[in-house]
Amino acid sequence: MPEYKTKDQKRTFYKSNAWQVLRQEALVRDNYECQECKRQGKVFTDQHDPDKHKRLDVDHKREIYTHPELALELDNLETLCIRCHNRKHNRFKFKKKKNKWNDERW
Ligand SMILES: [Zn+2]
Ligand SMILES: [Zn+2]
Known part of the structure; x- marks a missing residue:
């Protein structure tokens, strides 16, 4: 079982062909729509915006750090907009607090 605990391990994973292929599958499955925005009823799609794909991430619902076995499970993936x-991950919200999101911790 591979581990994704260090930055290098994660970088290698996110650069891997397997991830790129699966990531694309998740985007297509989710219609290139942010699933969280969708749940909130504000679907974010702009068919004419050539940049739209750049604003979408594919998130692991269960982080690969804690669930490496789910790293390549389509069911564990969800399309999210950057926001x-x-x-x-509370990247911005808690930026100035002590419990800020810490890449290493995940
Ligand atoms: Zn969103
Ligand atoms: Zn994520």
């Missing part, structure tokens, strides 16, 4: 993704 929702950051919010999920």
